[in-house]
Every structure is written in structure tokens, then in C-alpha cells.
Amino acid sequence: MSKPGLPQGTRDFGPQTVYKRNFIFQTIRSVFELYGYEPLETPAMENLDTLLGKYGEEGDKLIFKILNNGLDHESKKDSARAAFENILAGKNDKVITERALRYDLTIPFARYVATHFHELSFPFRRYQLQPVWRADRPQKGRYREFYQCDADVVGSKSTMNEVELTQIYLTVFEKLGIDVELRINHRKILEGLAVSCGGTEYTVPITMAIDKLDKIGTEKVKLELQEKGLDEKQVKLIEKYLLIHGSNAEKIQQLTDILPNAAVQSGLQDLRYVLSFFENDNSNINHHPGNIVLDFSLARGLNYYTGIIFEVRAKGISIGSIGGGGRYDDLTGLFGVPGIPGVGISFGVDRIYDVMDELNLFPPTVQKSTQVLFFNLGEEAAIRCFDLMQELRRAEIRCELYHEHARFDKQFKYAEKKNIPRVIIIGDDELRSGIAKIKDLRSGVHTEVPFGDLIRLFNAESLKPKA
Amino acid sequence: MSKPGLPQGTRDFGPQTVYKRNFIFQTIRSVFELYGYEPLETPAMENLDTLLGKYGEEGDKLIFKILNNGLDHESKKDSARAAFENILAGKNDKVITERALRYDLTIPFARYVATHFHELSFPFRRYQLQPVWRADRPQKGRYREFYQCDADVVGSKSTMNEVELTQIYLTVFEKLGIDVELRINHRKILEGLAVSCGGTEYTVPITMAIDKLDKIGTEKVKLELQEKGLDEKQVKLIEKYLLIHGSNAEKIQQLTDILPNAAVQSGLQDLRYVLSFFENDNSNINHHPGNIVLDFSLARGLNYYTGIIFEVRAKGISIGSIGGGGRYDDLTGLFGVPGIPGVGISFGVDRIYDVMDELNLFPPTVQKSTQVLFFNLGEEAAIRCFDLMQELRRAEIRCELYHEHARFDKQFKYAEKKNIPRVIIIGDDELRSGIAKIKDLRSGVHTEVPFGDLIRLFNAESLKPKA
Numbered sequence: 065m066s067k068p069g070l071p072q073g074t075r076d077f078g079p080q081t082v083y084k085r086n087f088i089f090q091t092i093r094s095v096f097e098l099y100g101y102e103p104l105e106t107p108a109m110e111n112l113d114t115l116l117g118k119y120g121e122e123g124d125k126l127i128f129k130i131l132n133n134g135l136d137h138e139s140k141k142d143s144a145r146a147a148f149e150n151i152l153a154g155k156n157d158k159v160i161t162e163r164a165l166r167y168d169l170t171i172p173f174a175r176y177v178a179t180h181f182h183e184l185s186f187p188f189r190r191y192q193l194q195p196v197w198r199a200d201r202p203q204k205g206r207y208r209e210f211y212q213c214d215a216d217v218v219g220s221k222s223t224m225n226e227v228e229l230t231q232i233y234l235t236v237f238e239k240l241g242i243d244v245e246l247r248i249n250h251r252k253i254l255e256g257l258a259v260s261c262g263g264t265e266y267t268v269p270i271t272m273a274i275d276k277l278d279k280i281g282t283e284k285v286k287l288e289l290q291e292k293g294l295d296e297k298q299v300k301l302i303e304k305y306l307l308i309h310g311s312n313a314e315k316i317q318q319l320t321d322i323l324p325n326a327a328v329q330s331g332l333q334d335l336r337y338v339l340s341f342f343e344n345d346n347s348n349i350n351h352h353p354g355n356i357v358l359d360f361s362l363a364r365g366l367n368y369y370t371g372i373i374f375e376v377r378a379k380g381i382s383i384g385s386i387g388g389g390g391r392y393d394d395l396t397g398l399f400g401v402p403g404i405p406g407v408g409i410s411f412g413v414d415r416i417y418d419v420m421d422e423l424n425l426f427p428p429t430v431q432k433s434t435q436v437l438f439f440n441l442g443e444e445a446a447i448r449c450f451d452l453m454q455e456l457r458r459a460e461i462r463c464e465l466y467h468e469h470a471r472f473d474k475q476f477k478y479a480e481k482k483n484i485p486r487v488i489i490i491g492d493d494e495l496r497s498g499i500a501k502i503k504d505l506r507s508g509v510h511t512e513v514p515f516g517d518l519i520r521l522f523n524a525e526s527l528k529p530k531a
Numbered sequence: 532m533s534k535p536g537l538p539q540g541t542r543d544f545g546p547q548t549v550y551k552r553n554f555i556f557q558t559i560r561s562v563f564e565l566y567g568y569e570p571l572e573t574p575a576m577e578n579l580d581t582l583l584g585k586y587g588e589e590g591d592k593l594i595f596k597i598l599n600n601g602l603d604h605e606s607k608k609d610s611a612r613a614a615f616e617n618i619l620a621g622k623n624d625k626v627i628t629e630r631a632l633r634y635d636l637t638i639p640f641a642r643y644v645a646t647h648f649h650e651l652s653f654p655f656r657r658y659q660l661q662p663v664w665r666a667d668r669p670q671k672g673r674y675r676e677f678y679q680c681d682a683d684v685v686g687s688k689s690t691m692n693e694v695e696l697t698q699i700y701l702t703v704f705e706k707l708g709i710d711v712e713l714r715i716n717h718r719k720i721l722e723g724l725a726v727s728c729g730g731t732e733y734t735v736p737i738t739m740a741i742d743k744l745d746k747i748g749t750e751k752v753k754l755e756l757q758e759k760g761l762d763e764k765q766v767k768l769i770e771k772y773l774l775i776h777g778s779n780a781e782k783i784q785q786l787t788d789i790l791p792n793a794a795v796q797s798g799l800q801d802l803r804y805v806l807s808f809f810e811n812d813n814s815n816i817n818h819h820p821g822n823i824v825l826d827f828s829l830a831r832g833l834n835y836y837t838g839i840i841f842e843v844r845a846k847g848i849s850i851g852s853i854g855g856g857g858r859y860d861d862l863t864g865l866f867g868v869p870g871i872p873g874v875g876i877s878f879g880v881d882r883i884y885d886v887m888d889e890l891n892l893f894p895p896t897v898q899k900s901t902q903v904l905f906f907n908l909g910e911e912a913a914i915r916c917f918d919l920m921q922e923l924r925r926a927e928i929r930c931e932l933y934h935e936h937a938r939f940d941k942q943f944k945y946a947e948k949k950n951i952p953r954v955i956i957i958g959d960d961e962l963r964s965g966i967a968k969i970k971d972l973r974s975g976v977h978t979e980v981p982f983g984d985l986i987r988l989f990n991a992e993s994l995k996p997k998a
Contacts, residue, residue, distance in 0.1 A: 068581040068642050068866055070574060071630050076643055079569035079657070086570075098924040100901045100931035100949075102546035103553075107537060107676050108575060108632075108662065109595075114535040128576075131596040131628050133666045161598050163538050165575075175535050176543055185948035187934045190546070195575065199600045209574050220934040224913065228932075231921070341917065399535055434567045446691065450808065454698070457565040464567035465695075467654045467687040481652035482567075 073200070073208030080431060085211075087430045088240065088416055089193055092213055095236045096191040099228055101215045104190040106172040108197075112164045118171050118398065120366075126199045128208075129161040165197040169214045170408070177218060178399035186219025186404075193413075205383070205415065216408030218395050223334050226372050226391065227341045229409045233376055233387060234342075234355060240416065241425045243379040244386070247359035248338065250331030250372050251390070253319070254363065257305055260323045261298040268366065269294070270302065275363035282306055305360060312339060312358045319360060334372055368392045374409055378419045386412045386419060432462070435522060437479045440466040441491040449490055452500075452515060461522045479505060488518070540667070540675030547898060552678075554897045555707065555883055556660055559680055562703045563658040566695055568682045571657040573639040575664075579631045585638050585865065587833075593666045595675075596628040632664040636681045637875070644685060645866035653686025653871075660880075672850070672885065683875030685862050690801050693839050693858065694808045696876045700843055700854060701809075701822060707883065708892045710846040711853070714826035715805065717798030717839050718857070720786070721830065724772055727790050728765040735833065736761070737769065742830035749773060772827060779806060779825045786827060801839055835859045841876055845886045853879045853886060899929070902989060904946045907933040908958040916957055919967075919982060926986045946972060955985070 070076065077085065093103070115127055166172055169192045177188065193213045202208055215232065217225045230246065237244045254274070258266035269292040273285050280288075282303065289299050301322070308318045316332060335358060342356050364373045371391030378386055389409030396404050420426055436456070438449040446465060453463050464484070466475045479487050489501040500518065502511045513521055537543065544552065560570070582594055633639055636659045644655065660680045669675055682699065684692050697713065704711045721741070725733035736759040740752050747755075749770065756766050768789070775785045783799060802825060809823050831840045838858030845853055856876030863871050887893055903923070905916040913932060920930045931951070933942045946954050956968040967985065969978045980988055 068578060068645070071576045071578055074574035074576055076574070077570075077572040078647075079571065082570040082572055094927075097899060098927065098929050100929065102900070103549040104546065105544040105549055107541035107543070108664070109538045109541055109676060111535060111538055125600070129598040130632070131598050133592070165597075178535070180545075185945055189931075197575070209576060217934075222934040224917075224932065224934060227917070235924075341914075432564060433569070447808075450691075450694070457702075460561075460565065462565050462567065464656075465691065467684075467689040467691060478652060 071208070073202030073206075075207065075209070079433075083430050083432055084421070084426050085413070085417060087426060088413055088420070089211075089213070091239050092236050092411055092413075093191070093193065095232055095239065096215050099189070099232055101189040101191040101217075104173065104176060104192050105194060106166065106169075106176060106192070108166055108195070109163045110166055110172060110175070112162055114175050115164050115167055115171060119167060123167065127167050128165040128197045128199055130163040130165065132160060132162055166194070167198060168196050169194060169212045169410075170216075173214070173216060174396045175399055177404065178396040178401040181396070181401050184219075187217050187225075188219055189215070189217045191215040205418065207414065211413045213411040213413050214389075214408055215410075216395075216406050218404050218406030221405055223337050223372075225407050226334070226338050229374070229389065229407060230338055230342070230356065233374070233409060236411070237376070240420060242386075242416070242419055242423075244355060245377050245379055246356045247362050247375045247377070248335060248356065248372060249359055249362035250335055251370050252327045252331030252334075253323075253360055256323050256325050256328030256331065257302065259325050259327055261294065261301060266294070266298075271363045272366060274302075274306070274361055275365055277306065277361050277363075308360055312343070312356070315358045315360065331371075338372065364388060364390055368394075371407065381419055381422060383415055383419060386415045388412075431483070433482060434462045434464050434484045436461070436463045436486040436488055437475070437482075437484045438463060438465040439472070439475050439487055439489045439491075440469050441489070442469050445490050445492070445495055448495060449488075452488075452490075452518060456519060456522070459519045459523065461519065476505075538675070540669030540673075542674065542676070546900075550897050550899055551888070551893050552880070552884060554893060555880055555887070556680070558706050559703050559878055559880075560658070560660065562699055562706065563682050566656070566699055568656040568658040568684070571640065571643060571659050572661060573633065573636075573643060573659070575633055575662070576630045577633055577639060577642070579629055581642050582631050582634055582638060586634060590634065594634050595632040595664045595666055597630040597632065599627060599629055633661070634665060635663050636661060636679045636877075637683075640681070640683060641863045642866055644871065645863040645868040648863075648868050651686075654684050654692075655686055656682070656684045658682040672882065674881065678880045680878040680880050681856075681875055682877075683862075683873050685871050685873030688872055690804050690839075692874050693801070693805050696841070696856065696874060697805055697809070697823065700841070700876060703878070704843070707887060709853075709883070709886055709890075711822060712844050712846055713823045714829050714842045714844070715802060715823065715839060716826055716829035717802055718837050719794045719798030719801075720790075720827055723790050723792050723795030723798065724769065726792050726794055728761065728768060733761070733765075738830050739833060741769075741773070741828055742832055744773065744828050744830075775827055779810070779823070782825045782827065798838075805839065831855060831857055835861075838874065848886055848889060850882055850886060853882045855879075898950070900949060901929045901931050901951045903928070903930045903953040903955055904942070904949075904951045905930060905932040906939070906942050906954055906956045906958075907936050908956070909936050912957050912959070912962055915962060916955075919955075919957075919985060923986060923989070926990065928986065928989045943972075 109130060112129060116124055119127070173190065173192060177184065191214065193211065195209050196212050197209050200206055200208060215229065233246055254271050255264060255267050258264050258270050261270065270289070273288045273292070276288070277285050285306070286299050286303060289302060304322055308315050308322070310318070316336070319328060319332070339356065362373060362375055364375065369390035370393045373390035374388055375385045376387035387410060389407070391405070391407040393405050394402060395406050396402070438453060440446050440449070449465050453465060456463050466478060476487070485504065485506050487503050487505065489503070494500055499512050499514050502513055576597060579596060583591055640657065640659060644651065658681065660678065662676050663679050664676050667673055667675060682696065700713055721738050722731060722734050725731050725737050728737065737756070740755045740759070743755070744752050752773070753766050753770060756769060771789055775782050775789070777785070783803070786795060786799070806823065829840060829842055831842065836857035837860045840857035841855055842852045843854030854877060856874070858872070858874040860872050861869060862873050863869070905920060907913050907916070916932050920932060923930050933945060943954070952971065952973050954970050954972065956970070961967055966979050966981050969980055970976070
């Protein structure tokens with residue numbers, strides 16, 4: 065058999081990549097937990113019924129479905145015939161597939177909340193960091209298996225939640241060392257724009273067109289609006305809206321001038337509330353206020369958001385959004401439990417990885433390779449090395465013994481290839497003297513250390529300031 | 532729509548379960564890393580070709596296959612007809628499914644090693660901790676989605692690897708607080724038994740029968756051996772073999788007496804080597820030697836093992852094996868890269884969870900709930916609380932503000948339901964005095980602490996010795 069490949073759009077993660085990804089995951093998790101968000105994990109498989117119809121027609125097509133058992137290549141003739149006949153007879157809808165892979169983390173969360181409604185205490189804060197699967201056409205930066213990372217609080221209408229989620233975004237990206245711009249807007253403001261254009265029936269076409277602004281530019285947005293039946297006056301108003309600019313305060317002033325209606329005022333009230341926590345001279349908020357930018361052209365697609373919406377972009381690198389979210393009125397209505405509002409944010413962890421890798425932002429300490437290789441100079445020495453290694457390991461020092469008695473150059477090469485910074489050489493002479501030879505492969509420096517002092521050598525190193 | 536369920540054999544993990552599971556995962560990971568094992572992650576989906584034929588006929592049937600795109604309920608009539616016609620015409624094998632969910636971690640590892648053979652440095656040590664999927668009939672303790680946790684070293688024949696893997700097993704279970712019995716045997720000894728019965732052609736039937744000993748008992752094993760064509764004398768020899776008992780040294784003596792052949796001696800040599808590291812009076816190995824038990828009736832099914840085999844059982848609880856593994860000659864031959872020997876062990880993390888839960892072995896510190904709830908007594912106080920919380924969070928203290936101004940009893944109830952041990956009450960009086968009221972919900976004790984001293988209160992607590 066020839067060497068096997070991987071399915072399109074999927075990836076292996078080797079050790080160094082896993083360490084780096086875990087650094088991102090662990091940073092986000094620890095911040096979530098500081099704010100009272102708790103972990104939830106749901107299975108990769110959901111019942112197909114749970115997922116279908118939740119992501120629009122296009123989404124349904126991108127759900128990976130799992131073949132019912134028995135319907136495989138082994139018994140394919142019989143099962144294909146049976147499936148075909150059943151379907152023609154209209155006898156069984158579920159003859160081919162009843163299960164599917166999770167497409168996002170929101171619907172499984174909604175299913176969980178609906179099912180456990182009576183056991184949960186509200187507001188319920190959860191975070192979830194798991195892979196999802198989409199049968200999208202793979203391309204650079206778009207995979208068929210990728211991680212999502214969501215935090216949601218449900219059962220609360222308080223805008224304090226938006227304040228805290230904003231704070232979570234800024235804290236995480238500060239800890240990761242990524243300079244970001246957090247854009248915020250409010251669905252009520254887009255609704256207010258539609259109202260000033262003649263009525264809420266314009267909300268969907270206007271939102272859809274504005275959502276494409278980044279991709280197609282103002283002129284094509286205007287064209288699309290005309291095609292959707294908006295007249296010159298309406299398009300002019302929208303153009304004026306899109307040209308709003310300046311500081312956050314200037315933008316608010318311009319918006320109020322252009323769209324003096326109640327929906328806009330209601331949206332602005334929430335936005336002002338959130339901004340108030342970050343724009344005053346509060347010494348406890350040490351993030352630069354410039355990081356939070358009102359962006360009235362932010363639309364976040366045609367999803368279920370009803371209030372404040374968020375989007376995060378990394379400064380100085382063109383990679384699209386690395387986070388997004390917003391407030392919704394009804395998480396679980398589709399599952400028979402109406403009236404649970406909430407707000408959530410998401411981290412685009414695959415893109416965050418790409419940004420950090422490209423900008424060289426991973427601290428060197430993230431790479432947890434073996435700290436020292438013990439050379440193997442024969443059975444007797446190896447047994448003594450094994451004992452010494454047990455002492456080091458009890459002191460949490462990562463070490464290895466070369467697996468067999470071999471030439472020095474072979475053992476050096478292994479250490480170099482595995483990026484092990486130090487080797488310890490214990491042969492017959494060292495066994496007699498009780499003093500180990502140590503070579504630092506980074507500096508090339510040789511030292512000699514009595515067996516009993518080996519731990520101290522590493523402990524001294526781990527006390528040095530970390531990057 | 533009614534409340535949706537979960538697919539049979541799958542589970543949600545709520546916060547407290549995730550924390551406990553992560554404690555197990557993190558303990559195992561950290562020990563692996565102390566021994567130079569590095570993390571690998573492979574995608575949930577593999578090409579069906581990669582998996583088929585690797586797990587026997589029964590295994591193939593239990594692989595979850597993924598429906599090719601387009602072959603879903605949306606277009607089911609057309610696609611079912613097309614699939615059926617193609618299959619009848621023998622035109623296309625892959626018309627229904629080309630991808631499947633990972634069934635274990637060994638085959639994806641073998642695929643990885645075969646693909647990256649020229650980039651890896653050998654011996655290559657990896658660990659992998661990821662879910663796998665099997666279309667098994669769900670029952671107590673058996674799930675369709677469950678985690679596996681493997682460590683393997685490939686490209687080395689040194690028995691020192693077995694010594695270290697034994698040490699890893701004992702260290703992990705010591706850290707988890709589970710009292711275990713580690714059973715070891717050697718495939719060469721089973722082969723030696725077959726040789727003494729007349730030839731290696733008896734190895735498979737004898738191994739298969741002995742593998743069932745725990746389940747069906749000696750008499751039924753003898754019956755099965757007879758049915759497989761072994762005569763009275765042969766069965767008698769096997770019975771004598773199964774009756775070997777006593778200390779490890781006594782067992783070795785009895786075995787040598789019963790089966791004086793070269794295969795047995797070769798197996799015993801490896802076993803004696805491993806035992807020698809744990810049975811001498813070595814102060815660095817602080818595990819009780821009784822934990823390692825030679826068990827010549829250990830067979831580990833009909834898999835690819837060729838050398839030492841391991842199995843771990845928890846003492847004092849009847850739940851089957853919680854770990855197993857062994858040495859193999861050829862990991863990647865099936866993928867076109869022959870001659871890579873190795874040895875690996877596996878942790879049954881779902882069962883380990885059950886053991887720890889039943890025996891109450893999780894340290895209380897595993898539960899990382901919010902440490903303090905700030906009561907919400909109105910807008911002005913809430914804003915001050917938000918500032919104080921930012922200070923606490925910077926000191927890594929997990930805190931929450933109740934989401935809205937509400938009655939005391941409502942806020943107390945939330946804290947109790949969420950197991951938050953402390954509440955901080957800051958209203959108009961406290962804003963004026965700068966002194967917060969604190970209630971410890973575990974002891975019922977009230978205290979008063981100036982705003983500036985809040986962090987110290989928690990830091991003092993975190994310095995207390997942990998369970």
C-alpha cells in the first residue's frame with residue numbers, strides 16, 4: 065500500500081504546533097474562568113434533526129452527515145438497494161443518515177441549555193473550545209475541521225455582560241500580545257437606518273448589502289441597494305451613513321444628526337454604556353481606548369443578533385476578523401424553550417494562530433521540549449542515569465536517556481534534531497568520580513557537576529526571568 | 532419542536548465533569564512530557580482507505596463512515612438512485628463514502644509516521660489524547676464517542692523503553708491516587724507455550740482461548756482448546772501453565788520448569804530486565820514492587836503485539852482494565868514503510884474517571900468555580916465593583932458581579948447554586964466608607980475588609996496547603 069494522505073481540508077498538528085495552539089487555548093480559558101465562565105463539552109455527533117434548518121439552506125449542505133450503520137461498502141449492494149427502495153416508497157426518511165458532525169458550537173449549546181433548562185442556574189455562563197466540521201471548499205486559512213472557541217452568557221439582559229465580554233476580548237489579546245481593533249455596532253442602529261429609509265422591511269436588504277462593504281466597496285454596495293429597489297434618496301442616505309467617520313464621539317454626533325430616530329437612540333444608549341467603561345480616565349482599565357472603535361458599517365452577516373455586535377481585527381496584518389459575536393434575543397426557542405436572551409463572543413483560534421506565527425508572538429517558553437538528554441554509554445552507566453533521571457523528573461525536569469549504547473555523534477545528532485539544549489555524559493570515569501560532564505549545546509560550554517547537584521543546576525535556570 | 536436528545540452512546544460534559552476530566556488529562560500529559568513524549572493531534576476524519584482492513588472484519592463494521600457530500604436527505608432520491616446504479620454496475624466504490632471517523636489513535640499515528648518518515652528523528656516518542664468513535668452497542672461504561680490516551684515510542688528496540696513506560700504507568704496512577712496492579716507478560720512466552728504444545732501454529736488458538744480466561748474461567752478455556760483440536764496432553768500442559776502462581780520469582784521458576792524452551796527464555800529475559808528496575812532496593816523507585824505482577828495468562832487479544840504486554844487494573848474495584856499496551860515489530864508496514872518497531876501504552880481515561888469518581892479520589896481543588904460573587908446593589912455600586920473585580924482578576928482571582936440589581940435572597944441563591952464560597956456586598960454605605968462587607972457562605976462568618984485589602988484576603992487563602 066502506498067503512503068496514505070489526509071482528507072482535504074484536514075491537518076495533523078505536530079508537537080511544536082500543539083504546544084503553540086495550547087498556549088492560545090490556555091490563555092483564553094484562564095481569562096474566561098476569571099470572569100465566571102465555565103467549560104462545557106458536547107459530543108462531535110449530534111442528531112441530524114438537531115442541526116438541520118439552523119444554518120440556512122447553504123449551511124445544511126455543508127453539514128457532514130454520518131452514514132447509518134450497515135450502510136457501508138461491505139454490504140453496499142444490499143444496503144444501497146434497500147435504501148433506494150425505501151426512499152422511492154417514501155417509507156423511511158432516515159435510512160441513510162440520522163447523525164451529523166457538529167457545524168458550530170452555538171446550536172449544541174442551545175440544545176444543551178434547552179435540555180438542562182431546569183437544572184441550570186441563570187444567568188448561565190459557559191465557554192466551549194472544540195473542533196467543528198464543515199464541508200466547505202478548502203482554501204488558504206479555511207479548513208474542513210477547525211476549532212471554535214465561544215463564550216456565552218444566557219438568561220440575562222444586562223449590558224454589563226457586554227462590558228465584561230469586551231474586557232475579556234481586550235485582556236486575552238493583550239495576554240497574547242496581539243494589537244487589535246475591537247469594532248462594535250448595534251443591530252438597532254441598522255434597524256434605525258432602515259426605518260429612516262422607509263421601514264423595517266428594508267433592514268434585511270440593507271444589512272446584507274452593508275455586510276459586503278469590506279469585500280466589494282461603497283460603489284458596488286450602492287449598486288446592490290439600487291438593484292434591491294431602493295431609490296436614489298434612500299441610497300444617498302445610506303451612503304451618508306457609511307461615510308460617518310472620526311473619533312467615537314464624532315461618529316455618535318454624526319449618526320444622531322443623520323438618523324434622528326428612536327431605534328438609533330436605543331442602540332446608541334447601549335454602545336455609550338459599554339464605551340463609558342473604557343473611555344474614562346479609569347486606572348483599572350489599562351487598555352488603550354483607541355482599541356475600541358464604533359463602526360456603524362459592521363453588520364455580522366444575517367444571523368440571529370439583535371443588539372450589540374462585535375468584531376475583532378488584528379492591526380497590521382490582513383487576515384480578516386479574528387473574533388466576533390453579539391447579543392441575541394432567543395437562544396433556545398427553536399428547541400421549545402423560548403425567551404432565553406444572551407450575548408456571546410467567539411475567538412477565531414486558527415486565524416489567531418496564523419497571526420501569532422506570522423508576527424512571531426509566541427513566547428519561547430511555549431516550546432516544552434526535553435530539557436536534557438542523558439547519553440547512553442552502556443548498561444551499567446544507563447542504570448545509574450535512570451536513577452538520576454527519576455530524581456530530576458520528581459523535580460519536574462523533563463529528561464531522556466538515549467535509547468541505546470551508541471556513538472557520541474549519533475547521540476549528539478539526536479539531541480540537536482530534537483532541540484534538546486543540554487546533554488549529560490556519564491561513562492565509566494564519571495561513575496567512579498560521581499561527577500557528570502555536561503555540555504550546553506546552545507553555548508558549546510562544558511561544565512562538570514556532581515550527581516547530587518544536577519537538580520540545582522536546572523532549578524537555577526528555571527528561576528531566570530521568562531520571556 | 533420538542534427538546535432534542537443526543538445520539539445514543541454520546542455525552543455532554545458539564546463544567547464540573549470537564550474540570551475533573553482535565554485533571555486526569557493534565558496529570559497524564561505532564562508525566563508523558565517528563566519522559567520526552569511529545570503531543571501529536573490528528574484530524575477526526577481519515578480517508579476510509581486508511582482505516583479499512585486494520586481492525587478485522589468486526590472492526591470495519593464499527594467504523595463510523597461519513598456520507599459524501601451531496602448524498603444527503605436533500606437530494607436523496609437522485610443520489611440514492613445514482614449510488615445504487617453505480618454500485619450495481621461496479622463503477623464506483625466510493626460513491627457513498629470516502630471518509631470516516633477515527634476508530635483508534637494507533638492507525639492515525641502509523642499513518643503520520645509513514646507520511647513524515649523522513650522528517651522525524653528516531654526514536655520518535657509521541658503521546659496523543661483525543662476522542663475516537665465506534666459504532667458499538669452502547670452500554671454501561673461503553674460509549675460511541677470516548678477518549679483514548681496513548682504514548683508510543685517507535686524506531687527503538689531497547690527494552691529500556693518498556694522500563695520507562697512501566698515507570699510512567701506507576702507515576703501517573705500514583706499522582707491520581709489510584710492503587711493499581713500492573714500485570715505484565717511477553718508474547719514470546721505464549722509462543723513458547725505453543726511450541727511446547729507442538730508448534731507455533733497453536734499460538735493463535737491458544738492465545739485466543741487464554742484471552743477469555745477472566746470472562747469464562749479455566750474449565751471453559753479447556754473446552755475451547757479441545758474444540759480447537761488440542762489433545763488431552765496439550766490441554767493438560769496449558770492447564771499447568773495457567774496454574775502458575777506465587778511471587779514473581781516463584782512464577783518464573785515454575786514457568787522455566789514447565790516450558791524449558793528458547794522462546795520462553797527469551798521472553799523471560801526481557802521481563803526480568805524490566806522487573807530488575809523495580810524489585811531491587813533502589814531508593815529512587817518509591818513504588819511498591821507488589822504493584823508489578825507477572826501474569827502469564829495475560830494475552831491482550833489478537834492484536835499486533837510481539838514482545839512485552841501490559842495491562843493495568845485498579846485494586847478494590849471491579850471495572851476491567853484501565854490501561855494496556857505492548858511491544859510491536861512493525862507499526863507502519865501497512866502504509867509502505869516496513870521495519871519500524873515500537874512499544875506503546877494506553878490509558879483508559881473514561882474508566883479512570885469512573886474509578887476516581889466512585890472512590891472519591893478527585894482533589895477538591897480540581898473544582899475551579901468562581902471564588903467570589905460581588906452583589907449588585909445598583910448602577911453606581913456596580914461600576915465600583917467592576918473596577919475592584921478588574922484588580923482581583925489581574926491577581927488571578929475568579930470573580931463575578933451579579934448581572935443586575937436584585938433582591939439579596941436572589942443573589943445569595945445564585946451564589947449557593949453555583950457553589951461560590953464568598954460574597955462581597957458593596958452598597959451606598961460601603962461606597963462611602965470604602966469598606967466591603969464579606970460573607971463566607973461555607974462558615975456563615977461576616978467580615979469587613981477595606982477595598983484595598985481584598986486581594987490580600989484571597990492571596991492568604993491560596994497560600995494555604997492544598998489537598
